[in-house]
Amino acid sequence: MLVSVDNHLLGHTRTNAARPSRPPPSHRRREHGPTTTMTRTIATILAVLAVTLVLALPSFASPPAANATAADDATNNWAVLVCTSRYWFNYRHVANTLSMYRTVKRLGIPDDQILLLLADDMACNPRNSRPASVINNAEDRLDLYGDTVEVDYRGYEVTVENFMRLLTDRMPEHTPRSKRLLTDEKSRILVFMTGHGGDEFLKFQDKEELGAQDLADAFAQMWEKRRYREVLFMVDTCQANTLYSRISAPNVVAVGSSAKDESSYSHHMDMNLGVSVIDRFTYANLEALESVHLASASASSPGGLNRTSSLADLFATYDPVKLASTPGVRSDLSKRPLESIPILDFFGASLTGAKVPRDEDRVVLEARLEVSPVPTVEKVARPTEEEVGESKAPRPVGPVKVGPASSWRAYLHAAALAGLVGIMSFVTLV
Amino acid sequence: MSECGPAHAAPVPSSPPRPPTYRRLAAALTLGAAVRLVLQYVPAVAALRTAAQSSILTTTPLTRWSRLQEALYLYDRGLPLYDNALVHQPPLLLPLLSVIPASMHPLLLTIVDTAVAAGLATLARRQRELEPAAHAPIDADDDHAEPGPKIQGGGVAWTPAAVALAYLLNPLSILSCVAMDAGVIERGAMIAAAVFASGGDSIWASGAITVAFQMGFYPVALAPILALIQRRATQLSAFGVIPAVIISILMWNIIFYTFYTNVMELDGMAVLKATTGFVLSVPDLQPNLGIFWYLLTEVFDHFRGFFVMVFQLHPFVYLAPIIMRFGRETPIFCLTVYTGVLATLKAYPTVGDYALWLGLLPIYANTWKYFRYPFITANVAVYCAFLFPIMHALWTRFASGNANFFYALTLVLVLGATVLQADCLHAMHVRLHHAHAYAVDKMHAEVEESEEVGADQVVEGPGNGGGRG
Numbered sequence: 096m097l098v099s100v101d102n103h104l105l106g107h108t109r110t111n112a113a114r115p116s117r118p119p120p121s122h123r124r125r126e127h128g129p130t131t132t133m134t135r136t137i138a139t140i141l142a143v144l145a146v147t148l149v150l151a152l153p154s155f156a157s158p159p160a161a162n163a164t165a166a167d168d169a170t171n172n173w174a175v176l177v178c179t180s181r182y183w184f185n186y187r188h189v190a191n192t193l194s195m196y197r198t199v200k201r202l203g204i205p206d207d208q209i210l211l212l213l214a215d216d217m218a219c220n221p222r223n224s225r226p227a228s229v230i231n232n233a234e235d236r237l238d239l240y241g242d243t244v245e246v247d248y249r250g251y252e253v254t255v256e257n258f259m260r261l262l263t264d265r266m267p268e269h270t271p272r273s274k275r276l277l278t279d280e281k282s283r284i285l286v287f288m289t290g291h292g293g294d295e296f297l298k299f300q301d302k303e304e305l306g307a308q309d310l311a312d313a314f315a316q317m318w319e320k321r322r323y324r325e326v327l328f329m330v331d332t333c334q335a336n337t338l339y340s341r342i343s344a345p346n347v348v349a350v351g352s353s354a355k356d357e358s359s360y361s362h363h364m365d366m367n368l369g370v371s372v373i374d375r376f377t378y379a380n381l382e383a384l385e386s387v388h389l390a391s392a393s394a395s396s397p398g399g400l401n402r403t404s405s406l407a408d409l410f411a412t413y414d415p416v417k418l419a420s421t422p423g424v425r426s427d428l429s430k431r432p433l434e435s436i437p438i439l440d441f442f443g444a445s446l447t448g449a450k451v452p453r454d455e456d457r458v459v460l461e462a463r464l465e466v467s468p469v470p471t472v473e474k475v476a477r478p479t480e481e482e483v484g485e486s487k488a489p490r491p492v493g494p495v496k497v498g499p500a501s502s503w504r505a506y507l508h509a510a511a512l513a514g515l516v517g518i519m520s521f522v523t524l525v
Numbered sequence: 526m527s528e529c530g531p532a533h534a535a536p537v538p539s540s541p542p543r544p545p546t547y548r549r550l551a552a553a554l555t556l557g558a559a560v561r562l563v564l565q566y567v568p569a570v571a572a573l574r575t576a577a578q579s580s581i582l583t584t585t586p587l588t589r590w591s592r593l594q595e596a597l598y599l600y601d602r603g604l605p606l607y608d609n610a611l612v613h614q615p616p617l618l619l620p621l622l623s624v625i626p627a628s629m630h631p632l633l634l635t636i637v638d639t640a641v642a643a644g645l646a647t648l649a650r651r652q653r654e655l656e657p658a659a660h661a662p663i664d665a666d667d668d669h670a671e672p673g674p675k676i677q678g679g680g681v682a683w684t685p686a687a688v689a690l691a692y693l694l695n696p697l698s699i700l701s702c703v704a705m706d707a708g709v710i711e712r713g714a715m716i717a718a719a720v721f722a723s724g725g726d727s728i729w730a731s732g733a734i735t736v737a738f739q740m741g742f743y744p745v746a747l748a749p750i751l752a753l754i755q756r757r758a759t760q761l762s763a764f765g766v767i768p769a770v771i772i773s774i775l776m777w778n779i780i781f782y783t784f785y786t787n788v789m790e791l792d793g794m795a796v797l798k799a800t801t802g803f804v805l806s807v808p809d810l811q812p813n814l815g816i817f818w819y820l821l822t823e824v825f826d827h828f829r830g831f832f833v834m835v836f837q838l839h840p841f842v843y844l845a846p847i848i849m850r851f852g853r854e855t856p857i858f859c860l861t862v863y864t865g866v867l868a869t870l871k872a873y874p875t876v877g878d879y880a881l882w883l884g885l886l887p888i889y890a891n892t893w894k895y896f897r898y899p900f901i902t903a904n905v906a907v908y909c910a911f912l913f914p915i916m917h918a919l920w921t922r923f924a925s926g927n928a929n930f931f932y933a934l935t936l937v938l939v940l941g942a943t944v945l946q947a948d949c950l951h952a953m954h955v956r957l958h959h960a961h962a963y964a965v966d967k968m969h970a971e972v973e974e975s976e977e978v979g980a981d982q983v984v985e986g987p988g989n990g991g992g993r994g
Contacts, residue, residue, distance in 0.1 A: 500601035505623030511788045512620055515780065523728045 169324045170281040172444050174199045174209045175261065179253060179290030179299045181215040186370040187361050189217045190231040191289040191331055191377040193239035198384050199285065202443035210261065210276060212248040214290075214300050224367050231373040231381070233365040247273050255305045262286075262313040264322065280321035285329070285441045289377065292332030294355060295340065311341040318344040325429070327406070327441040331376040333358040336423035347428045348436070350410060352376035353420035360419045375418045383412045384442060400438065407433040549686035550646050557693025558639045564703045565631035577704035582913055585873035586809040587613050587741060590630075590705035597623055606791060607799040610808075614707055615739040615800050616785055631705065637713040638702045641881070642693045644716035646685035648857060649676075649888045651723045655757045658854035659889065659953070661960035668963075678890025692884030701877030708877045711740040715747065715881070719860055722751040725758040727766070731773035735781065738774065742804040743867045746841055748774055749848055750863060753856035807833055807872050812917070812931060815874045816939055819932045840870040851953065858953055861885040862946060869942045879942070886949070895952035898944050905941025909934060 176199075178192035196211055218229050218240045228238040248257060260266050261276050278284060291298045295307035317323055328349040330338050335351030342349060352359040352374070361371035362378040373381075386399030400408055410433065413422045426433050564570055577583050578590060586592070596612040599605065600619045606612055625633055653660065660676075662668040675682040683691075692698055702709055718733035730751050737744035752770035786793045803809070810818040817836055824832045843866050851859050864885055868878035896902075916934055919926030 497604070498602055500598075501603075502601065502623060504603065505601065505620045508620035508789055509624050511784065512617075515784065519728060519732065523726065 168281065169283045169440070171278070172204045172208060172283050172285075172441070173276060173278050174204050174285040174287070175212070175276060176209065177212040177253070177258065177286075177288045177290075179212075179214050179288065179297060179305075181300050183217070183220055183222045184370055185215070185290070186217050186229075186368065187372055187374050188289045189213055189215065190229055190239065190372050191374050192287065193229055193244070194231045194373065194377060194381055195287050196244070197239055198381065199442050202384070202387065202389065202439060204285075204442075204444055206243075206245050207273070209245075210247045210274075211245060212253045212258070212261075213246050214250065214253040216250065222369075230365065230368075231378075233363060233367075233372060245273075251300070253300065255299050255303050255309070258299075258305065259309065259313050263316045263320070276322070278317075278322045280324060282323050283440055284323050284326045286326060287329045287331075288338075289331040289374065292330070292334055292338060294334050295337045297330070297332060297338055307338050307341045310338065311343055314342050314344040314347055318346075325431075325436075325440070329380075331359060331374050335359060335376075336421075336425075339425055342425070342428065345428050346430060347425075348406065348433065349425040349428075351423045352418065354423055357420045376413075376420075376422065379413055379418060380409070383409050384438070387438070387442075389443070402437075402439055402443075404438050405434050406436045406438055406441070409438050549684065550643070550689055553646075553686045553690040553693060554639050554642055557642055557690065558635050560694070561635040561638060561699060561702045562632070564699065565635065574703055577700055580704065580914075581811060581813050581917070583700050583704035583876050584706050585708075585813050585875055586811055587804065587873045588707040588711070588875065590707060593618070593622065593707055594627075597627075605795075607795040613799055613803045615736075615781075616789055616791055616796060617736060617739060617781060618707075618710065634702050634705060634709050637709050638698065639693070641698075641709075641713050641716045642689040642884070644713075644720045645692050645884050645888075646689040647720050648716070648723060648885075649683070649685040649688040651720075651758075652857045652888055655723060655754070656855045656857055658957060658960070659858065660891070661957075661964065663956065663959040663963050676888070676890045678887070678893040681890070683887045683890045688884070688887045691887050692880065695880050695883060697876040698880035698884065701875060701880055706875055706877050707740065708875050711737050711744065712877060712881045714740070715744050715864075718744075718747070718751055719754065719857070722754040723758050723857070725755060727752070727755050727770060727773060730755060731770055732777050735774050735777035739778075739781065739800055741871070741873070742801050743840060743871045745774065746844055746867065747860065747863060749844065750852070750856055750859045753848065753852045753859065757856055804872055805833075805837060807836075812928065813873055814876065814879075814913075814935060814938060815872060816870075816935050817872050819928065819935070836870075837872070840867055847950075850950075854957075855953070858889060861889060862949060865942060865946050865949070869939055869946075889949070889953065892949070892952035892956045895955040896948045897951065898948055902941055902945045902948065905937060905944070909938045909941065913938075 174195075176192045176195050178188045180188040192211065192213060196209060199209060200206060217223060218227050227240060229240040230237065231239055248261075261274070264276060266275055276284075288297060296304040297310075298304055314326065314328075317326075323346070325346045326344075326348070328339055328342070328347060330336075330349075330351045332338070332352065334353055334355050334357060336354045337351075339347075339349035339351060353376075360375050362373045362375045364371045383400050387402050387404070389402055391401070400412070410422070410424050415421050424433070429436070564573065584590070592611050593614055595609075596606055596614060596616075596619060599612075600616070601623055606616060606619075622630065622633075675684050677683075681687065714733045714737035718730045718737065721727075721730035721733060731748070734744055734747060734751060737747075748770050749767045752766040755770070756766045782793045782796070785791045785796050807817055807821060810822050812818050820836075821829065821832065844863070847859050847862055847866075848856075851862070861882070864878070865882040868874055868882050871878065893899075912934055913931075916926060916930040920928060920931050
């Protein structure tokens, strides 16, 4: 009698009969002739191409051309006002931007839809002899800074990357809404940039440059992403006209302060501050725009603009002699001629009261009192507390009123658990 | 071999076998419980209690008692339990903990810890009958040893009471109990499941392991091992018990979740996400004894899912090989080994997990003489025991060290634990090999003897000694 020693101790001997035999592998694969392989390859390539074409088809469709026939198609106005210069001696660039900010706010663009980018803080600069204020006119007492200025990008946040991201809205998800250009295909955008520039570039913060091609690419992306209906692009720098030379996206009107190899000059200096406080091009624009009253159809000064003036009228006020440079306008991309674009389309809100027609055929009715013979009390069928509570324990909303601790629930559940244990013991015993 | 004639059976005791006395076990349990109660209730050591209860070595975000107290607060007032990111224990514990007054919660944990020790003692005693292969004699001296419940190893005769005492007086388990770690209850459930399984009861075993599974996710890996233990206990021959236990665990989970949704009126999905989902997705990366937190703080978000998946698969890949090698004959050894694997490789380990593993080791004290690296293991244990609190204090309190000091120690701990695991497996393998070799030698010797003696003489096969199948 042999001791039954377990198999695993003896090294897992198995009988060969237990293992199934493998079928011979000779007939597993057919031989493919060279022609069938070629056909197969061509068919695969064609199939891949066909699939790629089908999947890529939507991108070939061009975005629908904006019909600029009705000016009422745009519903909101945005402004991106950028000052790219740092340091005290570039005071005038901050003043330029703040002046435009004040003007567009006055003319109707809401502050939420204005993105103000200031590369430096002049108001609180230690050299500022008028602390906490920024002026654009030496004879004036107007404080551009004040209490209601909302700067969205300040100081070192004004970079080329942030500006490009702002235009194309390629931002991380957590970016606050005040820092994003939340435009859609019915937006009109005023982009005003000022600082130091050159031949097809604009200097940011003395550190980096925005190139004209990059800017053109940004506008092209915006068009592809349907982020605007029309854009007015204004530049007040040296050789500004070169900056818009490469824009190719449709519906962009561009205007610059000086041509290639020309500088843009400052207007005047404030002797107390010791720096120039405004540039000539912006000063000219302000002269024209500040004469516009929303309330009246006439200009405040003769020869000025009013609320129905067009962009052509605005551009006509530029005097190259006074500016000491040649301003340039680019309107080839715009579907509307400049004469038919009101300035309030860009500098104010699109839907001004003037554009909403009066209800002229309004019928005047007399007041009538409807009295029902028998007042009926309507029973509102509301779910009772019990019905709501039975489905699920109601989630407390808002600050939860914490009541006293009650232990009946614990005893109930403990008893239920004990009952469960009892049932399971019964099951195991039986 | 040295005797002639028919082989004797095991030496017949002169008196009928004594019923097992529990006096020594009772003394051990009382001593262990007393130590814990003293440390939990005496006001003089309140500083130790506070330090232990907030230490990251003894508690984790999963098991910290303060979070259970938060859950109790919400539960008593009928507020939603899992709307916060704090509570990660299942609602199963809450009725019981709510009924028992808060001042008696440390007593409850002591009772559970003592029950763990009693369970270890029971396992040690039952292992004697369930795993004869682990006690097969390796030489002639061993053959004639008295088959009492004692296991010789490390110079000590380990009785079940000694096993219980070793666990109870292990400073790691004492710390774990004083720190009010909810893992004490989880380990109690694990050992209860093992005890039930070794008694042949599969329903309560799967119920207990389901409780442990809901508290931390990893005890579910013990399901096949428990099935094998139960199989040895009831001498069922098929490996079909493994699916049966898995189905039982599913059934218990359905029962518990039905209890949560209908009786306790909770959202079952919220419970699942907060308990099992928390352990699986490891969102909380507080430092602890384990190796997950440091690596997961560094991994890029894009790859986090992949890394977490691989880390969570890791403890489970060792299941199949260990079961294939040791499952048939020595499933309690598989349990011992796997407790160690889980302690090392789980997402939120504490010192209590290591304490449980070390408490199971004396059951196999007769393999200790085949350890190859006891010096390394002992040194690593001493290093880690001293350096962990020091490095953590250097990092967080004195700010003169950094996380790498502490992280290096977690690696050292894993290394030492792995060396010990490899040693345990090797030692068991060697012992089984020796036992088998002895059995084969004995068998051959007796075959020769019977041939010498003569063909007519019927030789009673050496069925009583030697390797029992």
